Amino acid sequence: MRQIAPETYTVSVAGHRIDLPVLELDDQRAIALLMVIDMGLRFGEMVGREIAALCAPLRPDIVVGSATLGIPVAMEVSRHLGLDQYVILQKSPKFHLADALVEPVRSITTNMPQKLLLDRRQIARLQGRRVVVVDDVIATGASMAASMRLVRRAGAEVLAALSILTEGQSWREAMGPDAALVRSLGQIPHFRIEGGVARPDPDSLAPVAPERRALRTG
Numbered sequence: 001m002r003q004i005a006p007e008t009y010t011v012s013v014a015g016h017r018i019d020l021p022v023l024e025l026d027d028q029r030a031i032a033l034l035m036v037i038d039m040g041l042r043f044g045e046m047v048g049r050e051i052a053a054l055c056a057p058l059r060p061d062i063v064v065g066s067a068t069l070g071i072p073v074a075m076e077v078s079r080h081l082g083l084d085q086y087v088i089l090q091k092s093p094k095f096h097l098a099d100a101l102v103e104p105v106r107s108i109t110t111n112m113p114q115k116l117l118l119d120r121r122q123i124a125r126l127q128g129r130r131v132v133v134v135d136d137v138i139a140t141g142a143s144m145a146a147s148m149r150l151v152r153r154a155g156a157e158v159l160a161a162l163s164i165l166t167e168g169q170s171w172r173e174a175m176g177p178d179a180a181l182v183r184s185l186g187q188i189p190h191f192r193i194e195g196g197v198a199r200p201d202p203d204s205l206a207p208v209a210p211e212r213r214a215l216r217t218g
């Protein structure tokens with residue numbers, strides 16, 4: 001994907017200003033790309049600390065993340081919550097996942113059918129537990145919705161769905177009532193390309209900074 005003017009978009013991630021490259025998706029649309037695995041350890045540590053601070057009042061027993069880019073997020077959030085174990089939902093069927101619990105990801109943006117898998121050996125870590133589900137970016141909401149279905153099938157209570165960034169607003173509709181459980185450290189818009197320049201679509205940003213909304217701890 002090609003970088004397009006204005007080249008970068010500055011986003012506030014829990015109050016830290018981060019420059020993301022703006023990349024052309026097609027001749028009409030562009031995105032600000034967050035590649036958490038390219039951001040370094042200090043960034044990972046900061047987002048882990050800030051997401052942990054958001055959800056610590058909920059007293060989660062365990063953190064669930066989905067492969068691939070949710071893995072470093074789940075690890076750093078767990079570390080900051082003082083939790084040793086965490087659970088990863090996988091994407092590729094490895095041989096030890098032959099009898100895994102499977103949820104389809106109902107994505108409207110990718111043509112490839114996707115699914116998430118939970119190793120049955122991990123169910124004991126979730127059954128009857130208070131869980132927070134984390135990811136790098138919540139965009140369509142399809143992946144987060146599938147993660148939440150899988151975690152609930154394993155018998156856990158989902159307290160919150162947390163991400164570094166939310167992108168656009170369409171996840172609200174895709175996630176239905178579960179959208180109320182979503183919190184992020186920042187938000188990025190969708191971009192429309194006009195005259196060779198990517199402009200943020202103002203309708204794709206929420207008026208209130210997402211990390212400023214308190215989670216109900218009841």
Ligand SMILES: Nc1ncnc2[nH]cnc12
Pocket residue numbers: 031032033034035137139167188
């Ligand atoms: N802007 C983005 N950056 C990284 N991953 C994404 N997934 C969906 N949107 C994304």
